Amino acid sequence: MTGSILITGASSGIGRALAFEFSRRGYSLGLCARRLELLESLRDELAGENQVAISRLDVAELESVPEVLHKLTDELGGVKIVIANAGVGERSFPGEGTFHLDRKVIEINLLGAMATIDAGAEMLKKQGGGQIVGISSVAGFRGLSGTPAYSASKAALSTYMEGIRNHLKQHKIEVTVLNPGFIDTPINSHRSSRPFLISAKKGARLMADMIEKKVWSSTVPVWPWAFITEIMRQLPERLWCKINV
Ligand SMILES: NC(=O)c1ccc[n+]([C@@H]2O[C@H](COP(=O)([O-])OP(=O)(O)OC[C@H]3O[C@@H](n4cnc5c(N)ncnc54)[C@H](OP(=O)(O)O)[C@@H]3O)[C@@H](O)[C@H]2O)c1
Numbered sequence: 517m518t519g520s521i522l523i524t525g526a527s528s529g530i531g532r533a534l535a536f537e538f539s540r541r542g543y544s545l546g547l548c549a550r551r552l553e554l555l556e557s558l559r560d561e562l563a564g565e566n567q568v569a570i571s572r573l574d575v576a577e578l579e580s581v582p583e584v585l586h587k588l589t590d591e592l593g594g595v596k597i598v599i600a601n602a603g604v605g606e607r608s609f610p611g612e613g614t615f616h617l618d619r620k621v622i623e624i625n626l627l628g629a630m631a632t633i634d635a636g637a638e639m640l641k642k643q644g645g646g647q648i649v650g651i652s653s654v655a656g657f658r659g660l661s662g663t664p665a666y667s668a669s670k671a672a673l674s675t676y677m678e679g680i681r682n683h684l685k686q687h688k689i690e691v692t693v694l695n696p697g698f699i700d701t702p703i704n705s706h707r708s709s710r711p712f713l714i715s716a717k718k719g720a721r722l723m724a725d726m727i728e729k730k731v732w733s734s735t736v737p738v739w740p741w742a743f744i745t746e747i748m749r750q751l752p753e754r755l756w757c758k759i760n761v
Contacts, residue, residue: 525602529701575628645688
């Protein structure tokens with residue numbers, strides 16, 4: 517056995533594809549999300565030599581995050597990697613009566629991820645080391661006008677993870693921040709334009725390679741997004757404002 521991995525948001529999209537990819541690579545899995553029935557069928561599909569533990573978890577119920585992650589870790593007999601992947605995307609604009617959507621995005625994508633990282637760090641410290649992975653986004657590199665709260669949640673998550681790296685390093689815990697471009701999942705299937713789209717299977721394979729190499733941060737795939745995000749970062753605000761429609 518290669519080790520054990522906890523994945524939040526494993527019922528769909530990237531989390532589900534990562535579960536298949538890491539199972540193929542010999543890892544035991546602790547999988548959580550709100551839709552337990554999807555996790556149950558995923559566990560049946562994954563049935564093989566590696567152990568799979570599942571649990572219902574809403575990461576926005578912050579107090580329940582440590583309890584569920586500890587329970588899954590106990591079932592697996594320890595954990596090596598914790599992946600904070602659960603996330604939602606909502607279109608919302610200020611002054612339009614949709615602040616509840618902004619709040620939901622921040623509670624799930626930022627606070628839920630931080631609660632996952634906090635509980636994960638506590639467990640990994642006790643075990644003498646490991647790795648924490650955050651699924652951020654290229655949307656965090658600049659404020660996107662269509663999904664400003666989503667952009668803000670991912671920018672904050674990436675910044676938080678950059679900030680915790682040195683502290684966790686002292687405890688032999690590596691920090692990996694992955695910034696996917698467009699990966700074909702339900703979160704973006706309604707969009708008319710999804711440039712440089714790749715399948716969830718391919719995205720999971722690339723991400724698993726990066727996680728195993730313990731990269732600090734990367735776009736997924738590296739090209740063309742490393743180039744595009746560098747340009748995004750460098751553009752003066754007035755120019756960004758013109759093209760960010
Ligand atoms: N697909 C892309 O192009 C792309 C690009 C950049 C970043 N990302 C990020 O990748 C991550 C996964 O997204 P995806 O593309 O795989 O979308 P997805 O198919 O919609 O999956 C989202 C996952 O998050 C879970 N989730 C949502 N709210 C949750 C909550 N409150 N508590 C626990 N789990 C919750 C969902 O499970 P339940 O509904 O069952 O709870 C689901 O398993 C997200 O953080 C997203 O922002 C995706």
